[in-house]
Amino acid sequence: MCKNIEKRKPTFKFAALVMLSIICLTTVGMVVFKASITTMFLLSWLIVVPASMKLGYTNKEIEEFGFSVGKDAFQSNLIIISVGVLIATWIAAGTIPTIVYSGLTIITPKYFLLTTLIVCSLTSIATGTSWGTLGTSGIALMSIGTSMGVPAGLTAGAIISGAFFGDKISPLSDSTNLAAAVCKTDVITHIKHMTFTTVPSYLLCIVLYTVIGFKYANNTIDYNQINQVVTVLKANFHIGFIALIPIIILLALLLLQKPPIVSILFSSILGAGIAVVQEGEKIGDILKYMLNGYSIDTGLNYADKLLNRGGIMSMAETVLLVFIVFVIAGILQKTGFLEILLQPMIDKIGNSRTKLVGATFIASYFANAFSSSMMFTSVFVGTVMSPLYKEFKLKPENLSRIIEDTATLGGPLIPWNSNAIFCSQTLGVSPFEFIPYCFLSWITPIISFIYGATGFSMKTYTEEEIKALEEDEEAAATI
Secondary structure (H helix, E strand, O other), rough: OOOOOOOOOOOOOHHHHHHHHHHHHHHHHHOOOOOOOHHHHHOOOHHHHHHHHOOOOHHHHHHHHHHHHHHHHHHHHHHHHHHHHEEEEEEEHHHHHHHHHHHHHOOOOOHHHHHHHHHHHHHHHHHHHHHHHHHHHHHHHHHHHHHOOOOOHHHHHHHHHHHHHHHHHHHOOOHHOOOOOHHHHHHHHHHHHHHHHHHHHHHHHHHHHHHHHHHOOOOOOOOHHHHHHHHHHHHOOOOOHHHHHHHHHEEEEEEEEOOOHHHHHHHHHHHHHHHOOOOOOOOHHHHHHHOOOOOOOOOOHHHHHHOOOOOOHHHHHHHHHHHHHHOOOOOOOOOOHHHHHHHHHHHHHOOOOHHHHHHHHHHHHHHHHHHHHHHHHHHHHHHHHHHHHHHOOEEEHHHHHHHHHHHHHHHOOOOOOOHHHHHHHHHHHOOHHHHHOOOOHHHHHHHHHHHHHOOOOOOOOOOOHHHHHHHHHHHHHOO
């Protein structure tokens, strides 16, 4: 008869060694070998499991720890998959082309920087991707800025601010869904909470880009590239109000607090219907788009990059990443690694919310600089800091907001970060030229820290909510 092996708590040195090993493995794989973050986190299983077994846990117990937390990724992953379907049907219905078309047709010389900000914001919100926006609208707007004599760094700064604003608040964005999932809050609550910091920052950006842009008011615009994109969109889709109905309905459903998954899928079906009736798509093709993404060859590279996206399979890696992160975090939490690592931080933070927020900022920028990935930063900071926010009775949307304010927006400010490198290579501008003009990335964290220090908009749990959470956790532990 087997005896139960006594379970031990890890020492701080051992816990730090395990966490450092995971960080190094993931970082080296991503930065040196250009591996996927999902692959590297899966390989970290080879570190976490042996380390947990060294504490006396069996492999079966470790797996049960991981999967008991992994099931919490269910709702987040369903939303992410639904978003993939939504993007594909919205493109097929002409919804996303209509938004991009509308943005590109409002550009004027006097308000070039302002309209650049708005166009990239609209494109990014509609598509859920900052990189896709940079590679499409961004490239076209850089050419226009150059023809007007606007400094390249200034134009790039406006493009990046708009692209990352849209990526940050779009429910279609994988980084937005990941931050919400890691912190265990729903994406709509997360986005609503971000408006407290993002909207004031965006309004200040509007003022700054407008005032600075007046200097170039008398310059002329070369509309060649814009006209190419606009012509292609108009030739392949029915641009107009009907195409916008799916997004209007989705916003209405979300404002009425209907279930996010149902709302997203309903809007997708509505988009599919418009695609069939107005765009002449076949139902069989629409169903293929839902799985593999929309596909079209317009003959214009910019337009193809913008339109060939979406589908369930496009979200597969994000879904796998969220699940793996939950599993690994569950093991680290239930075997005591996170508790031991956090104790010194808890002792130094004490009862100070300001110190807690400051520590989150430091962890986020450090992880972003160390890993060169905002996705890794979201995972790392969300996993490590979540227990502390719960100790302070702060709801998870506070942490997810700070992660986006620092990790998502901080990427372009770190010259060697993957986001800064992509911005530089795509737009043809040195990071040191555009970094000073990425106003959204500078302003938002300042506002976010002020909120954290003063407590403004920092949502807290009531005693009843804390009790309900504890009861849920106890119930989950018995399953």
